[in-house]
Amino acid sequence: MGRVHFIGGEKGGVGKSLTARLLAQYFIDSATPFTGFDSDQSHGTFSRFYKDFSSPLRVDDYESLDNIITIAETLPEHDLIIDLAAQTSARLGQWIEESDVFGIFTEMGHKVFIWHVMDDGADAMSLLDKTLDSYPQQDIQFIVxxxxxxxxxFEAFEQSPIFQKAQQRNAYCMTLGKLHPKLVQKVDFNDLSFWAAANNRDLMNTPERQRVRVWLENSYTQFDHFLKHDDEPAEEHASPEAYAD
Structure with a gap:
């Protein structure tokens, strides 16, 4: 059964593309085939770091959006990662509703994951509330x-009715740890994948590589709870040398 991951949050600057890149690296390291789509026409961050695995996506073009379905049909063993730019939910939702996209995925046997990436602001909470209301289907897995x-x-969020609402929808709430800002900047300025950041000795010193490894492992442990197949050994991670530069 394939899986489709819509990674959004609607708000800009909350780390949507960072999460998409992290999920891509998780799939690479666990030898899980995937295809990515980058809807950010101005920056294209996801496709910049994982260009061999992603292609551009226009949410204002149904033909472009239909490619998601086409890939799901032709590569049913692939997970799909859709990195959604800010303020794209209305157009995406219209395509989903008019095309009965979730119904198509159900017929294919694909599971849909809706990822809501958020900061600790009130607007991020409100946008999560709207997202939960927009997709009432019980077979969708929400990841906050x-x-x-x-x-x-995030204490205000965790004590809010919106958090309780997410729990009632069986949402999985994970915490994405913080990388040191100068380290993030170094990774970004050198266009490094996270594997390269954890292994490239020419660009990253030993403490920097180790910090990236710790961050990846902590994130992967949480991903394993809702993504890991029962028959896959949790400790095995491949490290493609293609990402060494």
Whole structure:
């Protein structure tokens, strides 16, 4: 059964592309085939770092969006990662509703994951509330990503009715740890995949590589809870040398 991951949050600057890149690296390291789509026409961050695995996506073009279905049909063993730019939910939702996209995925046997990446602001909570209301289907798995790189205190969210609402929808809430800002900047300026950041000795010193490895392992442990297949050994991770530069 394939899986389709819509990674959004609607708000800009909360770490949506970072989460998409992290999920891509998780799939690479666990030898899980996947195809990515990057809807950010202005920056294209996801496709910049994982260009061999992604292609551009226009949410204002049904033919472009239909490619998601085409790939799901032709590569049923692939997970799909759709990195959604800010303020794209209305157009995406219209395509989903008019095309009965979730019904198509159900017929294919694909499971849909909706990822909501958020900071600790009130607007991120409100956008999550709207997302939960927009997709009432019970067979959708919601993933709420509390990004410590974009917020320090999620206590207000965790005590809110919106958090309770997410729990009632069986959403999985994970915490994305914070990488040191100068380390993130170094990774970005050198266009490094996360594997390269954890292994490239020419560009990263030993403490920097280790910090990336710790961050990846902590994130992967949480991913394993809702993504790992029962028959896959949790400790095995491949490290393609293609990402060494």
């Amino acid at each position: 990503v509390q990004n410590l790189g974009r917020g320090e205190n």
